[in-house]
Amino acid sequence: DTAVSQTPKYLVTQMGNDKSIKCEQNLGHDTMYWYKQDSKKFLKIMFSYNNKELIINETVPNRFSPKSPDKAHLNLHINSLELGDSAVYFCASSQGWWGGHSFIEQFFGPGTRLTVL
Amino acid sequence: GDSVTQMEGPVTLSEEAFLTINCTYTATGYPSLFWYVQYPGEGLQLLLKATKADDKGSNKGFEATYRKETTSFHLEKGSVQVSDSAVYFCALKGYSTLTFGKGTMLLVSP
Numbered sequence: 001d002t003a004v005s006q007t008p009k010y011l012v013t014q015m016g017n018d019k020s021i022k023c024e025q026n027l028g029h030d031t032m033y034w035y036k037q038d039s040k041k042f043l044k045i046m047f048s049y050n051n052k053e054l055i056i057n058e059t060v061p062n063r064f065s066p067k068s069p070d071k072a073h074l075n076l077h078i079n080s081l082e083l084g085d086s087a088v089y090f091c092a093s094s095q096g097w098w099g100g101h102s103f104i105e106q107f108f109g110p111g112t113r114l115t116v117l
Numbered sequence: 118g119d120s121v122t123q124m125e126g127p128v129t130l131s132e133e134a135f136l137t138i139n140c141t142y143t144a145t146g147y148p149s150l151f152w153y154v155q156y157p158g159e160g161l162q163l164l165l166k167a168t169k170a171d172d173k174g175s176n177k178g179f180e181a182t183y184r185k186e187t188t189s190f191h192l193e194k195g196s197v198q199v200s201d202s203a204v205y206f207c208a209l210k211g212y213s214t215l216t217f218g219k220g221t222m223l224l225v226s227p
Binding site: 004040041042043044045090092103105106107108109110111 | 149158159160161162163166168204206210215217219220222
């Protein structure tokens with residue numbers, strides 16, 4: 001069974017469209033994240049939710065809106081897509097927030113490759 | 118702010134060669150350091166970690182030692198295999214930040 005799954009795996013769309021990426025984890029974790037990996041493989045955190053509450057929101061445009069209907073799901077909705085949004089988006093989860101002095105491992109999904117034309 | 122610098126790739130090696138991927142960091146306080154690996158088409162997986170100076174993390178034949186004096190956390194493996202071909206990310210964890218390097222692609226040929 002896949003621990004962290006994402007759908008779709010590939011997403012090709014036109015500029016200006018609105019799209020969503022779904023993420024589900026079956027690990028029983030209470031914290032989930034979205035990361036963006038650009039064409040040069042640079043990985044940056046976008047959002048983090050702990051128990052369905054937003055706890056990290058990096059400088060991400062308002063066009064990006066995460067939604068967590070329950071602890072097992074964290075979806076990413078993107079409005080008015082732009083060329084620069086093309087990237088691979090990774091969802092991750094952990095038991096507890098990774099912040100603080102303790103180490104908490106994050107488990108990553110396989111990624112969604114978004115291509116904006 | 119915190120930053121992680123990795124050597125540019127790709128690193129191309131023959132099977133059974135010795136591997137070193139350099140990683141240096143800039144951080145305040147006492148960060149924890151990690152190496153993650155990303156196999157083709159998959160998400161990142163934690164490979165090894167070190168939480169304080171002079172700690173050595175090791176897993177699957179890979180090793181890295183937390184060197185505070187040189188602010189480095191170089192990844193090494195004595196004999197690479199074709200199955201080690203992947204992208205390797207060095208990462209740093211501060212109190213409330215998690216910073217990844219840009220990744221180094223490793224290609225191992227038979």
